Amino acid sequence: MQSLRIAYRNVLRQAKRNLLLGSAIAFGFLIFTLLNGFTGGLLGSVSENFANISGGHVYVSGSGVSSRGSEISVIRNTAALEAALPTIDDEILSYTARSSAQASLIFGAQEETVEVVGVDFTKESGVLDGLSFAAGSPEGFLGNELGVILPEDIVADLGLELGESVIVKTTTVTGQQNVGDAVVMGSTVAQQTFGPGGATGYVHLGMLNDLMGMDPGQYQTLNIYLKDATAIEPATTALYEALKGTSVVEPRDTESGFGLPDMAELGFGGPASVDEGDRWQGTKFEVTNLNDNLGEFASLVGIINTIGLVIFLVILVIIMVGVANSYRMVMIERTAEIGTMRAMGVHKGGVRNIFLWEALFVALGGTLAGLALALLTMVGVGLIDFGTTGTFSLFLDQGHLAFGLPLLSTLANISLICLMSAAAAYLPARAAAQLQPAEALRAG
Amino acid sequence: MNYRRSLATLGLVLFIASAAAQNPYESILEAVTANSRFPSDVTATATLEERDPEEGDETSRVRMFRRDADDTFLMLFEQPQVKLGQGYLNVEGGLWFYDPESRQFTYTSASESFGGSDARNSDFGDSSLAEDYDVLSAEEGTLGSFDVWILELEATNDEVTYPRRKIWVAKDPQLILKSEDYSLTDRLLRTSYFPSYVKTGDTYIADEQLFVDALVGNKSTRITLEDVSTAAIPDNVFSKAYVERVNR
Numbered sequence: 001m002q003s004l005r006i007a008y009r010n011v012l013r014q015a016k017r018n019l020l021l022g023s024a025i026a027f028g029f030l031i032f033t034l035l036n037g038f039t040g041g042l043l044g045s046v047s048e049n050f051a052n053i054s055g056g057h058v059y060v061s062g063s064g065v066s067s068r069g070s071e072i073s074v075i076r077n078t079a080a081l082e083a084a085l086p087t088i089d090d091e092i093l094s095y096t097a098r099s100s101a102q103a104s105l106i107f108g109a110q111e112e113t114v115e116v117v118g119v120d121f122t123k124e125s126g127v128l129d130g131l132s133f134a135a136g137s138p139e140g141f142l143g144n145e146l147g148v149i150l151p152e153d154i155v156a157d158l159g160l161e162l163g164e165s166v167i168v169k170t171t172t173v174t175g176q177q178n179v180g181d182a183v184v185m186g187s188t189v190a191q192q193t194f195g196p197g198g199a200t201g202y203v204h205l206g207m208l209n210d211l212m213g214m215d216p217g218q219y220q221t222l223n224i225y226l227k228d229a230t231a232i233e234p235a236t237t238a239l240y241e242a243l244k245g246t247s248v249v250e251p252r253d254t255e256s257g258f259g260l261p262d263m264a265e266l267g268f269g270g271p272a273s274v275d276e277g278d279r280w281q282g283t284k285f286e287v288t289n290l291n292d293n294l295g296e297f298a299s300l301v302g303i304i305n306t307i308g309l310v311i312f313l314v315i316l317v318i319i320m321v322g323v324a325n326s327y328r329m330v331m332i333e334r335t336a337e338i339g340t341m342r343a344m345g346v347h348k349g350g351v352r353n354i355f356l357w358e359a360l361f362v363a364l365g366g367t368l369a370g371l372a373l374a375l376l377t378m379v380g381v382g383l384i385d386f387g388t389t390g391t392f393s394l395f396l397d398q399g400h401l402a403f404g405l406p407l408l409s410t411l412a413n414i415s416l417i418c419l420m421s422a423a424a425a426y427l428p429a430r431a432a433a434q435l436q437p438a439e440a441l442r443a444g
Numbered sequence: 445m446n447y448r449r450s451l452a453t454l455g456l457v458l459f460i461a462s463a464a465a466q467n468p469y470e471s472i473l474e475a476v477t478a479n480s481r482f483p484s485d486v487t488a489t490a491t492l493e494e495r496d497p498e499e500g501d502e503t504s505r506v507r508m509f510r511r512d513a514d515d516t517f518l519m520l521f522e523q524p525q526v527k528l529g530q531g532y533l534n535v536e537g538g539l540w541f542y543d544p545e546s547r548q549f550t551y552t553s554a555s556e557s558f559g560g561s562d563a564r565n566s567d568f569g570d571s572s573l574a575e576d577y578d579v580l581s582a583e584e585g586t587l588g589s590f591d592v593w594i595l596e597l598e599a600t601n602d603e604v605t606y607p608r609r610k611i612w613v614a615k616d617p618q619l620i621l622k623s624e625d626y627s628l629t630d631r632l633l634r635t636s637y638f639p640s641y642v643k644t645g646d647t648y649i650a651d652e653q654l655f656v657d658a659l660v661g662n663k664s665t666r667i668t669l670e671d672v673s674t675a676a677i678p679d680n681v682f683s684k685a686y687v688e689r690v691n692r
Contacts, residue, residue, distance in 0.1 A: 169627075
């Protein structure tokens with residue numbers, strides 16, 4: 001206790017030197033913490049944004065082979081899929097069945113291309129609650145089976161008014177040209193690029209299926225939101241195994257890489273030809289998840305974290321060299337003082353501990369200051385609104401940079417720096433403890 | 445003996461019935477297909493003049509390589525500068541679009557628009573009218589100064605670009621002069637005109653084609669072919685490697 005008190009007093013006594021040493025530690029820890037917090041938040045934001053874009057955490061698509069050998073993207077055997085869902089019933093928060101098409105909307109001499117998504121609103125009325133209506137209402141849309149909800153900028157570009165009819169041109173799942181009429185019953189706020197309603201138009205599932213040459217109850221993808229996003233892998237595996245028991249299932253490929261779902265897989269490029277030996281009967285399912293799409297991004301974050309770790313280790317070495325040098329100087333400066341202490345009966349261990357405690361105090365003060373600065377910076381940067389449009393918004397949480405700092409790893413980092421600082425001070429501390437009192441007094 | 449005679453008579457009756465049941469106008473489709481299917485390779489330069497009230501007018505120049513025997517073709521954009529190097533490659537039952545900026549091939553389909561124009565990718569390949577369509581009705585008529593057959597066609601499968609077509613076929617030689625192309629919901633999508641053909645060997649190719657959009661007013665694409673040649677094309681031209689190499 002006495003050593004602790006003397007060490008504390010010594011730190012204050014040599015405030016300038018310790019402040020410089022502590023500042024170096026604080027700066028290093030600030031950079032490392034900011035980097036860690038940034039990558040942690042980035043992964044969380046991108047995951048959440050991707051889940052919103054893709055409409056869930058786990059995705060099931062399906063396709064069949066036509067008599068001419070073309071792959072047709074549609075889940076015709078919906079019964080097999082719906083029979084497999086109870087396998088992960090406890091994990092499911094909600095699920096959505098979707099058909100989608102790249103469609104040309106034509107009004108007068110104006111033409112715009114938009115992705116049109118078909119939803120069974122009798123089962124998924126919550127989808128409408130998630131949209132920000134710029135004009136029109138959910139009730140009006142639900143009352144018109146030919147209704148379409150479009151992004152407000154598309155409505156403006158086409159010169160449409162609510163209630164007006166627009167031509168929808170698209171291709172069927174087998175690649176035929178088709179057109180139909182839709183009635184504009186609402187428009188969504190266009191700024192939600194990475195949220196529901198962004199650059200997407202919504203129609204009733206039956207209407208889109210009719211245009212795409214599908215039966216009313218069929219769909220192309222089933223997207224599942226899980227109650228707990230950390231259960232993605234087990235839920236995907238369980239669903240995959242359940243489907244495998246009854247149907248043809250594409251082997252799991254977890255190396256798809258970063259990006260939006262392949263447009264060809266969704267049938268946007270038209271039906272692809274399947275080699276004769278690779279053809280199958282009925283619906284072939286493919287089960288994918290958010291992690292498949294984010295695999296490369298997670299690797300990128302891992303690389304940034306590794307770079308952060310290297311920076312951390314370099315900082316640690318610099319700190320240790322700085323601490324060792326400082327305490328070697330301290331030992332020389334305090335030789336007479338050490339001699340006096342020893343002459344007054346302070347044990348070798350006591351002298352050593354004073355040095356070690358001093359190093360610990362400086363390291364702890366530096367890391368806590370660095371942490372405080374990092375937290376302040378995160379809060380400050382987190383308050384800046386970068387907007388919700390553009391590609392950059394994919395990395396943001398509602399337009400703001402998010403930071404994720406795990407408490408345990410932060411505490412572990414602080415402890416590591418303190419321990420390494422104490423280790424660096426150990427040799428000078430031991431040398432100080434080994435000084436003979438009489439010689440120390442004479443030298444001083 | 446009576447048994448054998450009865451069998452022979454039945455066979456003859458079935459043969460006559462089957463011949464009578466075959467639509468006589470199917471032979472017109474077969475003749476049209478035969479007249480425009482090249483036994484040799486074809487190379488040409490196509491100029492596309494697009495008229496679009498919204499996007500404005502644009503002229504593109506495309507180098508065309510076609511081998512009907514293998515049902516393959518390659519279209520490479522030479523102009524405008526913004527499309528230079530873009531290509532459509534139809535090989536092994538798959539149609540690929542090459543973007544020189546990303547240096548990637550993207551799967552596309554015959555029913556997609558060719559370079560954003562009113563022409564479809566399927567307009568540049570081998571004619572397969574006889575395989576893909578049945579004749580629903582036929583009548584004689586005139587188109588300008590030409591005596592024509594007017595045929596209403598229905599697709600035999602659900603993978604052709606247009607489920608229903610109405611074509612005006614010149615009687616001699618039997619070539620399409622005009623076509624109306626309809627959607628699955630039976631709405632007119634576009635009208636195509638083929639006012640001029642060039643003959644190479646026994647085969648014809650339309651050196652002037654006009655596609656008029658029926659849904660967007662005043663939108664059309666005119667294609668003219670020049671430098672048509674039937675010289676043999678090296679096999680490696682119909683490959684992704686070639687498309688990548690010409691873009692280096």
